[in-house]
Amino acid sequence: xxxxxxxxxxxxxxxxxxxxxxxxxxxxxxxxxxxxxxxxxxxxxxxxxxxxxxxxxxxxxxxxxxxxxxxxxxxxxxxxxxxxxxxxxxxxxxxxxxxxxxxxxxxxxxxxxxxxxxxxxxxxxx
Numbered sequence: 001x002x003x004x005x006x007x008x009x010x011x012x013x014x015x016x017x018x019x020x021x022x023x024x025x026x027x028x029x030x031x032x033x034x035x036x037x038x039x040x041x042x043x044x045x046x047x048x049x050x051x052x053x054x055x056x057x058x059x060x061x062x063x064x065x066x067x068x069x070x071x072x073x074x075x076x077x078x079x080x081x082x083x084x085x086x087x088x089x090x091x092x093x094x095x096x097x098x099x100x101x102x103x104x105x106x107x108x109x110x111x112x113x114x115x116x117x118x119x120x121x122x123x124x125x126x
Contacts, residue, residue, distance in 0.1 A: 025087050036072060043068060 044065060051061045091098065097105070 025083075029083060036076065040068070040072060 047056075047061045047065055050056045051058050056064070
């Protein structure tokens, strides 16, 4: 016969699984940020070569680099927000409880445990 899990064990398991999924998602985000950094370095090298060849002026190169940096920052912010929303949606579809859900369940378990102890004490007094 399978071992019955307590509510606390289930909440702990859910918390671990949610943390594992969040950790994986975080790694994906960090990898994408790293890729953006590499792309930005390559772009700066390209701009530098263009200036050295005389294809663009240094002033235009600075403006181009600033424009690209602004676009990267803008896309990073919107991408991060979009990724967070998608992650929340995925977690909900997978039926993974949120941190607030786990905290609520933990509080409920604590309240119920306290009430059980009170009832046991009343039974022993009788």
